[in-house]
């Protein structure tokens with residue numbers, strides 16, 4: 001069982017939270033995003049923002065509102081990239097200077113079999129690794145594709161299609177490679193990532209490092 005901290009390089013800063021019944025404040029501009037959402041969603045959004053602010057603080061940035069873009073993506077301060085996930089009483093945000101990473105995507109999903117219609121959309125006819133006790137590969141594929149989705153440019157997102165991503169898993173190394181359609185490739189055609197189980201969750205992270213100059 002691993003944590004995002006152990007899965008990601010040290011120059012990616014992480015903040016996590018688990019549910020202790022706590023709330024978190026929203027800053028100006030953020031509340032509008034979830035104005036019409038349920039109280040549960042508003043709280044979840046706020047706790048994700050709280051993780052993001054703590055992570056940005058550890059990077060040395062001042063407290064700031066993190067608004068959402070038109071496709072739901074968090075809008076990070078200049079010079080920073082990052083990602084947020086929340087699932088079943090767990091929240092996490094990962095941030096890094098843009099000088100280190102072009103993009104990050106993190107995701108947490110329940111380590112459960114997927115409902116048949118979702119499985120069809122996400123896995124299709126692709127073959128999965130040999131069954132292993134304690135891990136549902138289809139949930140890993142789903143989460144890895146979600147992490148890959150979050151690590152991509154928002155303007156490419158309308159092109160996103162779960163089956164359009166060819167995913168290969170390395171169960172021994174706990175890594176994955178997500179191969180994108182040519183039209184969607186930015187700045188790489190293949191995005192690398194890592195996965196792990198953590199309690200009832202599958203955690204995945206996709207990282208696009210800045211290429212050396």
Ligand SMILES: CC(C)(COP(=O)(O)OP(=O)(O)OC[C@H]1O[C@@H](n2cnc3c(N)ncnc32)[C@H](O)[C@@H]1OP(=O)(O)O)[C@@H](O)C(=O)NCCC(=O)NCCS
Pocket residue numbers: 044045048068071072073074083084085086087106107108121146149150151154157160161162
């Ligand atoms: C957006 C999406 C990736 C969120 O993933 P999820 O597993 O449902 O939820 P998570 O808690 O892990 O992540 C939610 C966070 O992702 C981030 N996010 C949302 N949209 C995003 C985007 N377009 N890019 C990057 N990050 C995004 C947000 O920070 C969001 O939390 P917030 O709204 O509180 O800020 C997912 O709902 C989705 O839409 N996937 C793509 C599905 C798709 O395109 N299918 C088409 C083929 S069937």
